[in-house]
Amino acid sequence: MSTAISAASSTESDAADLVFDVRAITLRFGGVTSLDDVTLQMRRGEILAIIGPNGAGKTSLFNSLTGVYTPQEGEILVAARPGDRPQSVLGKKTHLVNHMGVARTFQNIRLFPALTALENVKVGVETRQKSGPVSAMLGLPWQRREERESTRAAYALLDRVGLAGRANSLAGSLAYGEQRRLEIARALATGPGVILLDEPAAGTNPAEKRELAALIQQINTEGVSVLLIEHDMKLVMSVAHRIVVLNFGKHIAEGSPEQIQRDPAVVAAYLGTSEAEAEQELESHDQPELRTIDISGDPLGTDDPGTSAPEGSRS
């Protein structure tokens, strides 16, 4: 892991060990260009955050990476698990992309609410199993063994996200933060090499955010690369090794958290001003921190009400 972290601080990318290699993709919906010539590379073992104002194309990027959308131009190569050969995602069905080792969560939680927490995770575990309906109907030994294995694996995952005590509660009855963590457990259940988290901290309280940050780092140290969309800059700055900034579907900046905080283009995107004005803004502050101009709309995170005002017009 330490190698990955040190790799994160270097600016040169090691071409041999990329999880995602996104080459100049463009995604259009009719006249709207959602992703415009986006290129980015994600290294194995890193936590890469994608930030940007609302409508910047972050979720569209996720959907392109998981095969939900197929970009009209460009290429996406994935080698999720260590030792995989890079394969194209384009045109692959979502579940096949998942089988390639790419798991994801959703911005608005999408669990199976009427199934128990345990069953939710088992659905994920079982997509890698082999037994079919006939062996299930006849109760054949290998089906029973797989059933036991999936239960054991699901319990282990629930334990890992701190939900072991709620295994038999219906997913829809869990508290919001618990649902977020259950979604992560379900994503991990498919045995991914990379996990895509779409705003995992949205709507959670500060204590839950700290737990979440710990969980993300723990997942990462266990060898799963993490691609993270998040509006909470505190969380992003504390966990991310590298950050990519999107605005209006364009890749506008990339670098370590420190670099991003000082990037005039990024500050301009968040303030809705020109780059020159942003540079002045940066110089006038001794120690500017991006989280003070957080676009998450959280008034507690902004000490200057004037800076958050332009955001309303942007969305």
Added chain:
Amino acid sequence: MNRRVSLPPAVTRLMACLGGSVVLAMMVGRQQGSQQDYGLAFRESVLDVRIIGFLLLGVLAFLVITYREVVTPYVRRPGVRPLVVAVLVLVAAFFLMKWYDPLGDGKFGTLADAVAQTSGILPLAHVFFGWLWWVALIGLPVGTFVAIAIRNRRLAWIMAGLSVVLAVLTLVVHARSVAFAGGVDHSFGATTAFIGFLILAGAGVVAARSQEETAKTRAFVEQVMAYRPGLPLIVLGILLGLLALVLATWLAPRGDNLTLVDTSSLFSGSGLDGLATAVLGWLAYVLFAVVAVLGAAAVWLRSRALGWATAAAAALSILAVLYTLYAITDLAADQGYGTGTGPWQNLGTGGWVLCIALFTVGAGGAVAALQFQGRRGPEGSSDGVAGRLHDAGRSTTIRSLALFGIGLALFYPPTASGFWQQSLSTTIGVYVLLAIGLNVVIGWAGLLDLGFIAFYAIGSYTTAYLTNSLPVKPPSWLALSPLWAIPIAIAVCLLAGVLLGAPTLRLRGDYLAIVTLGFGEIIRIIAVNNPGNFTNGPRGVSDPVPHPVIDLGFVRFEWGGTSLQYWYLLLVLLAIVIVLFYRLEGSRLGRAWAAIREDEVAAQASGVNTTRVKLMAFAIGASTSGLAGVFFGSQVGFFNPQNFVLNNSILIVAYVVFGGMGSLIGAIAGAAALTWLPDFLRDQVPAEDRTMWIGAVLLIMMIFRPQGLIPARRREAELTGLAGHDIAARPSVQAIPASEGV
């Protein structure tokens, strides 16, 4: 702008209630005029004195709705719920059931008139049918309600006691009247009234015993069931057994209804073999006593070994009773006694009721044994569907009900009339199979299929082809008996399911429904158009489909003598299908179905191959209807495309929804209830009104219990809005929040 006249809500509500009562009046009354007088029906049903009664009903409904807050505390009192059920059962016993069917329409009034005109019958019967019934029918519920409302324990006990007396009296008096008049009796009126009075007694006991202000019906039931698991079954079985041994008729060869004692004396010295003679003479009592004592001991001492011993003893006793029934009817037919021409004819209800009783007691023993077995094992095993939601009381209740249902399914049909036997094994049985199949598609995978009947048609025509019943003959090596056609019919339906599913399953919701609807019609129209003279067009199959045969060389059995034989074949098929599907529901595939039903996008993102999983739902659902097709084809012999109209597809959807989507038991219960209803209504309402009443039942059901008769846990959670944080707050039992507040 036109301003809407806004009425006070109370006035709107009153108008709605009165409108509803007018509709009800039209439903109950005459609906068709004549060509000379189109207004006749309306005048007779609405513009008549009787409308006052209906309007009063409407006003009553209005008052109940308006003053709900005032009424609610009383309705929630312990005992009110059983009281309402008891009144409904008693009213049903009076208005709907037959009391003695050889008397024409056989309703209560007919029998009461007949008794009044007959002298020499038990004086008690005169009293009962003269005035006692009416006094009891009105007095007991009112008295019990007063006892509940003023919370008078003594009055409640008195009412409960009187109810038990009336219950016994009803049966005795009815039995005496029937014995007096002679003739075979299949009526249920008295039995239903018996049950009604017992429920009323239960209401009284609950009211007298309860300490609480509001009823906790479910908790109470679970408490009772968990007190001594199996005890309710043992008690019920002993009651039924006493009924069978003392009152019920065992043989009815020439219109004379012989009880067990009479039968025994009839066959004394007639060359009946030893076992049967012994059973008739004394063994039946001894066997029943042994089983009952064993069962009671097992339940009371919570002994697992005794529980299984009870079940074994009950099984042996049932065999002895069945052998006796066979022996006496065989002998009676041999000697030309009565009208019977073979074994199993002219039987009364006694033997069968004794079988039900023995089975019930045995089941009680088994429930007890299973419960104590469960206690010893590690608690909270990992199964997701089971798990915390099922605590001891609930699982005992479900087991008890299921076992009692099996007992009824095995031994009740022989006592039913020929019409009901026919109905059971044709409509009810076949549609139960179809509903189980469609439940896979709609209930589990969440795909609305409006053309399900097409697979049934494919299964039926495949059977007809394989059994040489269509103009186009199969190659000789492929001509099969219906039983051997089952795997092929299932395979053909599987294939049809895949063929339909593959191109259409990309569609969702309404679009899929329309496409499947079209598919159903295409199959039917192909059958009508008779391509290649394969289906023989609208006339249906050209030769009758033969009955199934089992030929093992040394034994040969051919179905077709009676509907009952098909009923038992159906039970075997159903048992197999239920076991297989139950396992499927809890398997990986079952969870994947639930997942795509809940959220298809999330399921895909979790790696579920949704297309494949949906195809499997279609194919497995379709295969069940292949089985139903074989069964149906070989039983009725002839069928034609009219059997596979769109209406039937929609009916099956209604059965599944009515029973509770996604619930195996619910689908069975829904199909059974809704196929039973039209046959039942045949005697109650004019034929052309039947569908209207069924529609009313469906409407009421969907308004007051949208989750269906016996909802699946998963679906119930959806429809009752999860009440999620409520569950989270309460860590222990009572995990399912539904229905108590409905």
